[in-house]
Amino acid sequence: MDILIKNARLTDEAPLTDIAINEGKIVTIATGITDEAKKVIDVDGRVVIPGLVESHIHLDKALIASRKPNKSGTLKEAIEVTAELKPTFTKEDIYERASKVLNMIIPNGVTAIRTHAEFDPAQGFTGFDVIMQLKEEYKHLVDIQVVAFPQEGIFKAPGTETMMYQAMEMGADVVGGIPYNDAPANDHIDLIFDIAKRFDKDIDLHQDFADEADHMSIIYLCQKTIDEGYEGRVSVGHLTALHALPDAELNPIIALMAKAKINVMALPATDLHLGARNDEYNVRRAVTPIRKLRDGGVNVCIATNNIRNAFTPYGNGDIFQTAMIAIPVAHLGGADDLPTVLPMITENPAKALKLEGYGIAEGNKADLVILDTKVVNDAIIDIPTRLYVIKDGKITVETTKTVKVY
Known part of the structure; x- marks a missing residue:
């Protein structure tokens, strides 16, 4: 695989899942994917949405x-x-x-x-x-x-x-x-x-x-x-x-x-x-x-x-x-x-x-966003950091943040 996203939250009701991406497409959505990947991103329950x-x-x-x-x-x-x-x-x-x-x-x-x-x-x-x-x-x-x-x-x-x-x-x-x-x-x-x-x-x-x-x-x-x-x-x-x-x-x-x-x-x-x-x-x-x-x-x-x-x-x-x-x-x-x-x-x-192949489903284009929130229903009101943006199966944006409270 090109990218493997581990422990993603797609809905607030369903269990966490993995998303395997290869050659610009989402190839597998399942729990416990063990395939090797060039890039593994463990999002630890964070929300993943389509672009x-x-x-x-x-x-x-x-x-x-x-x-x-x-x-x-x-x-x-x-x-x-x-x-x-x-x-x-x-x-x-x-x-x-x-x-x-x-x-x-x-x-x-x-x-x-x-x-x-x-x-x-x-x-x-x-x-x-x-x-x-x-x-x-x-x-x-x-x-x-x-x-x-x-x-x-x-x-x-x-x-x-x-x-x-x-x-x-x-x-x-x-x-x-x-x-x-x-x-x-x-x-x-x-x-x-x-x-x-x-x-x-x-x-x-x-x-x-x-x-x-x-x-x-x-x-x-x-x-x-x-x-x-x-x-x-x-x-x-x-x-x-x-x-x-x-x-x-x-x-x-x-x-x-x-x-x-x-x-x-x-x-x-x-x-x-x-x-x-x-x-x-x-x-x-x-x-x-x-x-x-x-x-x-x-x-x-x-x-x-x-x-x-x-x-x-x-x-x-x-x-x-x-x-x-x-x-x-x-x-x-x-x-x-x-x-x-x-x-x-x-x-x-x-x-x-009329975007073709849009959405998080097997076979669709891998246009995804990983959000720094763990609740789908709060995805808007949190206005969360977009940690990763993936376009056509490639990471185009990666955001890191450091917060210090004294």
Whole structure:
């Protein structure tokens, strides 16, 4: 064997087990494995989980908060500030910032990322080209899916439609869109489906990012998904407008989303910061209704979105901390709810991203994280040190810590 992990805790109920890894795959999961291995790691009952999945992030516009702050904290100003800054980005600048963020994320246990890469006539493909380059350079550390993302809209920014097709021809993995920042929204969605079908790619939209539910296109998107036979191939980020609906209106939408198998990437760190800025009292959380979506059969994921820019002026690349934010915000701290959170940054986004061979099972890819905790149910709330990260059967990160208390 290449690696043998001894005495791993996979669940809080099952006995400790061993995991044998060879040639990038998990070959055996059993107790008392005696095969020789090049590397033996006795984790002494510590938790082993599949690699974390960062399902919605923007590498190309990270770490720019200090250049031009979003003083109002609103979504409107965040979009305006970023649009003003983007033409000043150089390839060298984007490469330095995006690689710095990758080097923050990877030691925290992420083995797969879906990143939105922007382009428009003002900045060209500067950022997109860099992200495609980083996808190749970092492939031994993390699997990266690149979303072709028209932040400034398509119809609002003439020339972007042609660039969307060019981005797909240049190797984008997913077709992105932003219906709420274009007009009309339904035409934007139709065009995204046309592009996706032409290239046989999945879709990932920034969807209904608003405090109110008065201009939503999620119902149209669901019906379009069903009509086009795209069930399970459409993901949406934000979707904050749903929080403004009473159950009588919300529940039928959730049922339709479940029927269309829409994946939802909840982005609490960003949405808490930008949302409900005009509320004078009883300030709303303005986060998509995670519990209700989950209970309605929707595949819900938790993701970071942005790190230290006009949309999110904080963050350190640790998706556990983002999940920890979601726990109180979405009332996920109860005994029955807490166990559903870890899958929102592992199994659920892996399903949304269609990661092949994901999960701790014989025959699957050996993408694993060893945590410095001995209780699976505490894996989020402990925010434990990631002691080892294993990618494709190779140790990519090893963390040692020394604590002295005097």
